[in-house]
Amino acid sequence: MTTPTLKTSRRRALKLGAAAVALPLVHIRTGRAAGKVSIAFWDHWVPSGNAVMQKQVEAWAAKNQVEVQADFITSVGSKNILTIAAEAQARTGHDVQAFPSWEVHNHSDMIEPIDDVMKTLTGQYGGVNQVCEYLAKIKGHWMGVPTSSGTQYKGPCGRISVLKDKAGLDVVAMYPAAPGHTAASDAWTWDALLKAAEACAAANMTFGMGLGQTSDSVDCIGSLFAAYGAELVDKDGNVTVKSDNVRKVLEYGQKLVKVLPADAVSYDDASNNRALISGQSALIWNPPSAWAVAKRDNPKVAEDCWSFPGCAGPAGRFTPYLPYFWGVWSFSQNKTAAKELITFLMQRNNVEARCTEVVGYDVPPFDSMLDFKVWEDVEPPKGTVYNYPIRPFHNAKPHIAALPAPPDIAVQIYNRGTMPTMLAKLKSGSSIDEVIAWASDELEGFTR
């Protein structure tokens, strides 16, 4: 009785074990069939943004007889960055990845140069801005194509009536929804912002500008530093935090932090949105996603919103800009198809169709595409995002925090939120000298 049952049970156990091992192995991909390409997109916060992308991809796939797998990967919880790291480590995954700002540099040794695509595209549509060049042109080669999907400006979005009533600031007159420079817009400086912020804070409508370590805070404060010409690290990699310009911006910052909300130091990317949507804030620095949610949840606030460029300082006017790039992994099995697909998706009609679908949130990298109708049409109020993309008459430059430091240092300044943290330290009572000392120690650590 004993031996047979023992045998069968052992065999069964072995079988079970074998099955358990084999189960996952079934899913191993055994090389790609010719004419197959997979692409990872940024998962758009407007769900229909994914749908229109999918449609365009399918159209291309049908025309070219290529099987395309499109995945949409969220940036929440840095999920997209984790995925990129996973694919780089495992040397397998999508053929095309959507690299957020710094990731092209982080993985440049594993990305295929894409100069040919950029040559075609710039031939068609003209040049791209210097931020894109800074982030994706490495040793003279383009490593990623700046795309519109997920690329955003983060200029101010203010409450028209509140700014007018409490601070006497008529943002619609300053930046009307029509081409042309206005004299009033020249007065839109960081000092003007400070005055307006003081007035609004007195009326309990603080400016929702964060001093946290997430990108909204970093971008906004980064453009403040740029406006004062305050470089923490110069383009050659020298720590230049002990400069007059940095001191100047900190002196300004000392006044600014006094009128920011008490919880500004713990702001994350959602805090400013909440502040605006709940009607407790007069101005935030954010793409129109906050406005769009307000339109759904608090329409009265949405009707009162107006987007416009960043403030000017002694060194110029900078609007925070956060681009995405499409790059082809060097381990990709189908680089030709991948490049063709990218070229196709960056054609003007396709970019415009996607941009329209997402109410103008996406910003195309080519200046020649900044005339899409969508930014004129979006409402309420009509023209609210007309000045969201940089217009030639804004006299503003797109900017990413920590530019022009060498990108491998800049990425750390950006991700560790050094600049907003400096202001946060001011807010919690540190002196300017202490802040500079802290920052220079921190920065030395980045230059290893």
Add this chain to the structure above:
Amino acid sequence: MADGTSVPVGVIGAPRRVARKTSSLKRFTQQRSTIAFMLALPLILLVACFVIYPALYAIYLSMLNKKMTAFVGLGNFAFLLKRHTFQLVIFQSCLFAVTAVVMKAFLGFVLAHLMHNIPGKNQKIWRGLLLVPWVIPLALSTLTWWWMFDPSYSAFNWVLNQFGFANVPWLGVGWIARFCTITVNVWYGTPFFMIMYLAALKSVPEQLYEAASIDGANAVQKLFFVTLPMMRNIIAITVLFSLIVTFADFDIVRILTAGGPQDMTHVFATYAFQVGIQSGDIPLGAADSLFMFPILAFAAFFVLRGVTRRTKEIAT
């Protein structure tokens, strides 16, 4: 065990039988240990493939430069130790883990005793209610906490406002934020301690208490001379397990504060994530995580040595 070759040659009958017996015994033990090894093999393979190998690989990674092109030895570790931010991370990790574990152990102990006091048939519902924090997936319950801590319109601040207090920037000020992360960890982990201790309490023989009562011991004495010694092993193991898990915590800090404000809540895992994944310096991130190992190994060595020694004492 005697081995077959050493059997004296002179005697024929009985010793041969002995020899056969010993060799069969030897074969038996051999066979037995082969089977034993086969049974343990899945465990060994699992640990070797998905823990030891990647751990060794992590050590290798931690000795590369940022672009992973050159070997820098212990350079990353030396570099990290010199950074003020990292010194802060070490301090905070220890503070976070030690405070949280002590709190959890204490509260768990109290709760287990309270639970043990009430009649068995009523325990079920109370245990069920108290286990809820441990049962909800941590990443999701932390989101709830995060939202309750929200400074502008948080559930907690609303209550404070009702009583006329000002808003507290829960996650905005270093020490308050540290307090919050620890609180969430304690909230999540206490039920586990409670259930482990309850199990231990139930296994203390009732006679021991009766004996102690007859000897005139009061409640405190019973606690110190009966309960605690009987529970020592389980307390040690639970504390060790929790210490390790808490040290390595990623979910709570990542979701609540992501290390902020001003790096004042970063622990090893979240800092490694920021350095390694977000800033693209995988070797430095790996070096950072590896700092956990010696600290924990040190704790584990003492705890486990104590446990083994006590187990032996009980056995003999």
Add this chain to the structure above:
Amino acid sequence: MSATTMGDAAKRAAAHSHKHSLHRQRLWALWGSYIALGVFVVIFLVPPFYTLMTSLKSSAEISAQTGSPWLVRHPTLDNFWYLITYPNFQTYYLNSIMVTIVTVSVSMVISVLAAFSLSRMGFWGSQALATGVFLTYLVPASLLFIPLFQIVGWLGLINNLWCLALLYPTLAVPFCTWIMIGYFSSIPKELDEAALIDGAGYLQMLWKIFIPVAMPGIIAATIFAFTVSWGAFLYPLAYLYTSNQMVLTVGIISDLIRGDVFQWGKIMAACLLASLPPIVIYAFLMDYYVAGLTAGATKG
């Protein structure tokens, strides 16, 4: 003690009054325990309560930020209904269930076999292994997930939920093995000697004697493995990125948070729905859990 100096009657009287006061003391202790437990329950249940309240609110009510956040003014089941009929959420749920079932089975097979071998049979180095298996936890997931990218990629399991069935057991097995070793050690040695004399093999002995006797321990370990694999966050966050492969923890976060827009009502409803299986399991198997730990853990 001093009893020797006392007369018999006096001793009995003292014992009687002692008993009486003991009774009163016990009653006090009982009520005190209930009150203290009540306080703890209220504190512990604050977040789940808030989760429930929020899940019943519409997004307009949440973003209005007026009035008490602890109460619902216009309760709605829309959030729950949305999730139940949302194909992605159904997928996450199903994936979670599948992964958890496989993980728990794999973990239990591995740890029961290993525990039996380590506690009852032994081989060269088995003592060290028995102690050492717990040390697996010294190398946490937050360290391993980066090097594991390579292994997972090599296995072709990036963005494949079955990679979790390989990785989750590393989180559950050491603890389960430890519980099972403790439980098996508490079974008298005479039992297996008797079985061996009867001519039973080891596997048979395990199957016929140890597993039935150790059922409470097995249930306790199973519940632990279930809790771990249901709630794990970092591995799925790192290795899964399309919605058809995601499990609940990471699916909820990446699907219901869009950029800087949080759909709190839905997130909270999803959190409750995701907590349902563990709550049900604990509610039914709680007694076994405690019993299993009692016998298993204390001997370890």
